[in-house]
Amino acid sequence: MTVERAVAHARVIVVGDGVAGAAACVALAQAGLEPLWLVREGPDSRGANADPVGESLSPAAIPVLEEMGLGAILDSPRHRASQVTFSAWGSDALMERNAFLHLEGPGRVIDRRFFEAQLHEAADAVATRLIGEIDQMRPRDDGGWSLMLAGGDAVTADFLIDATGRAADLGRRLGVFERVDQLVAATAFLVQRDLDVEPTRATLIEAVAQGWWYATLLPDGRLALAFFSDPDLLPKNLSRDPDAWRDLLRRSIYVGRWVDDAGFAVETPPRLVSAGTARLQVPCIATSSGSGWAAIGDAAVAFDPLSSHGLTTALWTASRAGAAAAKWLAGDHEHLAAYARSVDAGFAGFLRQRDAIYGRERRFRDHPFWRRRLR
Ligand SMILES: Cc1cc2nc3c(=O)[nH]c(=O)nc-3n(C[C@H](O)[C@H](O)[C@H](O)COP(=O)(O)OP(=O)(O)OC[C@H]3O[C@@H](n4cnc5c(N)ncnc54)[C@H](O)[C@@H]3O)c2cc1C
Known part of the structure; x- marks a missing residue:
């Protein structure tokens, strides 16, 4: 009521x-x-345009x-059940972590x-x-x-x-x-343009020099993408310029390739939120x-x-x-x-x-x- x-x-x-x-x-x-x-x-x-994150x-x-x-x-x-996470953390290799290790079973996306x-x-x-x-x-x-x-x-x-x-x-x-700490997240929800590709349902985490990436396929088919860093280490124009966002992605080993290969479009700049x-x-x-x-x-x-x-x-x-x-x-x-x-x-x-x-x-x-x- x-x-x-x-x-x-x-x-x-x-x-x-x-x-x-x-x-x-x-x-x-x-x-x-x-x-x-x-x-x-x-x-x-939060308003219609601000998707909550998490x-x-x-x-x-x-x-x-x-x-x-x-x-x-x-x-x-x-x-949906979240079964598998791949992470490149501590080495250039992508390691798999299986969710069945948890007593309660898998978590959820x-x-x-x-x-x-x-x-x-x-x-x-x-x-x-x-x-x-x-x-x-x-x-x-x-x-x-x-x-x-x-x-x-x-x-x-x-x-x-x-x-x-x-x-x-x-x-x-x-x-x-x-x-x-002052951690911030640059977040975006990407839409798939190339529908012939079946994107992976695994979650991907990748450490890079300026911070770390997180990407996961949402149940509605969008890709939740986030880059975590400190405010002074992010490109100054990141929240206004999609090219700065694309450039950051290109500097990753895995995440950028994954976004490209699955046909997700990076068209708008990310939203910056405190994290x-x-x-x-x-x-x-x-x-x-x-x-x-x-x-x-x-x-x-x-x-x-x-x-x-x-x-x-x-x-x-x-x-x-x-x-x-x-x-x-x-x-x-x-x-x-x-x-x-x-x-x-x-x-x-x-x-x-x-x-x-x-x-x-x-x-x-x-x-x-x-x-x-x-x-
Ligand atoms: C980029 C990012 C990614 C994340 N990813 C994950 C994840 O994958 N998994 C996970 O578990 N957690 C994640 N988190 C954390 C998770 O989102 C938060 O811990 C969770 O949302 C906290 O919920 P809350 O209800 O405490 O706060 P909020 O979700 O922030 O809700 C607070 C609400 O109160 C309202 N409010 C604020 N001030 C007032 C006021 N004065 N009067 C009335 N209303 C007010 C706000 O508008 C808002 O609606 C993430 C966080 C970030 C930033």
């Missing part, structure tokens, strides 16, 4: 309509609460979805817009949507929150969940959002004093996409923070403190894994992109 004007009070307000926000509404409903879901104007707040869903996400009663959404033919639409449907069934944006927020003396929305409506809540992605719109007002590792230093209130809130998904911890952890973390943090919020409201504060500890431990584990993966690539160790990541 969508309401036009602010309802006066909600037990929990979830802000943000990405994967984390929608999943949090479902988790809160499982815990017996009916959240108010504050989302920006429009059916998709196509590989790790096998670790499957049990989290199942726990929330959402396992069936992956049965749609608009998502998802239709990301459709995946979000499926989660939105589940969230809309249990939450009240309010279109709007927070202008001002302040903790109340009784432990809740007062929010002033742009446009003048006021609403109060006992608990807030920040699911606004890397914007971390609430979290930044409450603490420090710390960036570990660095970052986190809120404190992802929630972890003591029994103060007003209750929690950050989830990228608003809490944003990972270098090399990990393919982003979507799984969005789902996992939504599920755990939703349950912890319900306990908090019932007077049990330990679950929220445990949530903060798990997020911290997950982030520390990710940093170790990130160092190990970047550390495996020694061919380009004298180039700034790799020097900045080798310890």
Whole structure:
């Protein structure tokens, strides 16, 4: 249900309509609460031309979805099993990694817009949507929150969940959002012009001197292509000039050839999006004093996409923070403190894994992109 004007009070307000926000509404409903879901104007707040990125869903996400009663959404033919990844990382040779090594089975290449639409449907069934944006927020003396929305409506809540992605719109007002690196992604969705060729369904990852490439065939036949680097190492005109994009591709050993051989057209320049590792230093209130809130998904911890952890973390943090919020409201504060500890431990584990993966690539160790990541 969508309401036009602010309802006066909600037990929990979830802000943000990405994967984390929608999943949090479902988790809160499982815990017996009916959240108010504050989302920006429009059916998709990112706008029609900005395809959300994040196509590989790790096998670790499957049990989290199942726990929330959402396992069936992956049965749609608009998502497909992701069986094989080839990577040229650490050597010029292309190595195969088989997904059957995972206990949960293969991950998925998802239709990301459709995946979000499926989660939105589940969230809309249990939450009240309010279109709007927070202008001002302040903790109340009784432990809740007062929010002033742009446009003048006021609403109060006992608990807030920040699911606004890397914007971390609430979290930044409450603490420090710390960036570990400046990684950006140049992303494009390519259409196949030569339909006589059957493109490979494997995912391809290739390290090059200025960064690394990712390419995967989407279930709808487009190729998701991304180049990850630091802003100062990218050609200055990349986001305006398709020739600069083609030139970068030509300098790869495998990805450029793959795009050409399968007849994908590189016609428009890529979109640049932030993809660095970052986190809120404190992802929630972890003591029994103060007003209750929690950050989830990228608003809490944003990972270098090399990990393919982003979507799984969005789902996992939504599920755990939703349950912890319900306990908090019932007077049990330990679950929220445990949530903060798990997020911290997950982030520390990710940093170790990130160092190990970047550390495996020694061919380009004298180039700034790799020097900045080798310890
Ligand atoms: C190039 C790239 C490739 C990636 N590839 C993968 C991958 O293959 N696999 C993977 O698992 N992860 C991947 N990720 C990470 C993944 O996309 C994110 O971790 C995931 O989208 C986080 O979901 P979220 O709901 O936390 O945030 P988001 O998806 O960013 O959603 C946040 C939402 O909140 C809205 N919002 C922002 N501010 C406000 C506000 N003030 N009020 C109301 N609404 C607001 C935004 O408009 C947005 O709709 C990738 C990331 C990048 C950048």
